[in-house]
Amino acid sequence: MSNPEFRPGLADVPAAESGISFIDGKRARLEYRGIAVETLAKESFFEETSWLLLKGDLPRQKELADFDAALKEERCIHFRLLDALKSLPENGHPMGALQAGTAALGMFHPMSNVLNPANNWEAVIRLIAKLPTIVAAFHRLRVGHEAIAPRQDLGHAANFYYMLFGKEPSAAVTRVLDACLILHAEHTMNASTFSARVTGSTLANPYAVISSAIGTLSGPLHGGANEEVLDMLEEIASAENAKTWLVDAVATKKKIMGFGHRVYKVKDPRATVLQDLAEKVFAETNRPYAYNIATTLESAANEILGPKGIYPNVDFYSGIVYQNLGIPKDLFTPIFAIARVVGWLSHWLEQISNNRIYRPEQVFVGKSDQHYIPLEQRT
């Protein structure tokens, strides 16, 4: 039998039929359920966009009020889950804590099957509501502080900031954080979403689905890139050095972090929105030097990498915004997960509504018909 064609990285191979989001990589267009992400970042807020992604349409007033109330109600985590977070190494990466915390959450809420829509919806609410609490609690504990209990009078983004720092964010900071959550909430068939769908296709419980997606997101070629962007900007050190650094990096075939995308061959629309929001925040706070380096690097890259269709992706500016808000670098990817959990759950619900277990083919390139040689005869 002839081998099927192998596409490394499954490039251009459809892995599912999905109605959740859509990308036109040539027109810099990203839509959630048909609505442009720029519009949502401007007009909507995270809770409303989450409903849109999960349910398919914008919520009516009562639907939104009930959803919002249910999320607020579910923000607390069990004290024994907090104890589990306390026992993790404080110098471990918070993505590890989030993955472990999410898997542990599933042990507090066992689900023997995923065939009951009411139970599934409860799990959806619980996961969206509790992930920020796990991230903030682990961060507080690892730096020697008490975890801060969530508040029910704050929106999703503002409450997360409050649980991290113990103070309420300004309206402008809330707006930028909320928009960052919207921009990261969903992005078609990326690696972590594929991972969520594969795990979901085994009818594993949603806590297993989300912890597996968190592990996939943690890699530097995916969600981990925004941390590495800041390391790169630190290495470049000055705006004057940006072009020389880039020329050298391209010549030595280094990957420029925060640049390039499998689908976008123009600037990622989320990077454009984020840059605009960043400018607004910096008008209130201060314009970080890393931002000057980043914009100079982008101009140089337009010339050098632009002809290859390599432009900034969403991660190029998100780290600079978070750093400006005083958020530690290793929390950038967990914040990505707090947002993307909505996309993962939307895909999980879509997957199990018309499920077939994933079982792809392989192209066999190994040996066959080998003899077993007893150990003493092996040379």
Ligand code: ACO
């Ligand atoms: N810097 C320099 N060259 C690049 C970059 C980059 N960031 N991205 C792609 N290229 C080049 C490759 O070297 C390759 O060149 P070649 O054909 O001469 O060998 C060509 O473009 C194709 O690159 P691939 O890595 O094969 O593209 P792929 O679609 O597999 O990867 C990816 C996409 C992983 C995002 C890649 O662009 C990359 O590694 N970027 C840096 C990491 C990053 O920013 N990741 C975040 C992605 S967005 C997200 O997850 C939210």
